[in-house]
Amino acid sequence: MHVHVYVETSSKLKTVTKAVHDHGCEVKQLAPKVYEVKVHDPNGDAEDEVTEYMNEAGITAFVSYENPLDAGKPKAFDLLICGNLLSIVVTGGKNGSKGGNIESGLPRETCPSCGSPDCCHSCDQSQMENVGDDDDNPCDGEENDDVAGRLAYNGFVDAIESIALAHACAGIKVDDRKYIEGLNSALEAAGNNL
Numbered sequence: 001m002h003v004h005v006y007v008e009t010s011s012k013l014k015t016v017t018k019a020v021h022d023h024g025c026e027v028k029q030l031a032p033k034v035y036e037v038k039v040h041d042p043n044g045d046a047e048d049e050v051t052e053y054m055n056e057a058g059i060t061a062f063v064s065y066e067n068p069l070d071a072g073k074p075k076a077f078d079l080l081i082c083g084n085l086l087s088i089v090v091t092g093g094k095n096g097s098k099g100g101n102i103e104s105g106l107p108r109e110t111c112p113s114c115g116s117p118d119c120c121h122s123c124d125q126s127q128m129e130n131v132g133d134d135d136d137n138p139c140d141g142e143e144n145d146d147v148a149g150r151l152a153y154n155g156f157v158d159a160i161e162s163i164a165l166a167h168a169c170a171g172i173k174v175d176d177r178k179y180i181e182g183l184n185s186a187l188e189a190a191g192n193n194l
Contacts, residue, residue, distance in 0.1 A: 006037070160187060
């Protein structure tokens with residue numbers, strides 16, 4: 001698998017190319033002092049590898065997965081998690097700070113009476129279904145244990161989304177295949193255990 005990393009340095013194109021060429025990398029100059037390096041990356045550590053190549057050649061450089069020419073521009077990630085789309089948008093703020101939001105979230109389990117994922121049998125429909133019941137269940141369609149499990153699962157889904165958003169804002173490659181596999185496994189485990 002090939003990935004692109006970006007190198008910021010005052011060195012010339014010829015010098016940067018010479019530093020990485022023997023390692024099977026290709027270099028393209030994007031702007032003065034900004035280079036894009038295409039590197040074979042089976043281990044997910046291309047940033048570290050290119051930094052090492054620069055250091056070995058005596059080149060002072062900043063190496064990143066993020067294109068410095070895109071700083072401040074929104075970046076969208078569409079992640080397919082357990083067959084559902086999680087859309088995250090990261091925006092650049094003032095002074096290099098980053099923020100973001102979830103454009104399309106993962107589905108939550110909902111109350112069978114009102115359809116709300118946050119309902120704890122407090123909705124009008126749950127209350128009306130409870131009228132005339134002889135048992136202690138607050139809702140004909142859902143047992144108390146089911147409510148607790150639903151709310152716990154939904155809380156876990158909230159946490160997964162928040163972690164993915166925070167990681168995207170921090171520059172972690174959330175669209176990497178291995179990262180998405182990890183989110184899939186975590187969500188499946190929650191569904192099986194809660």
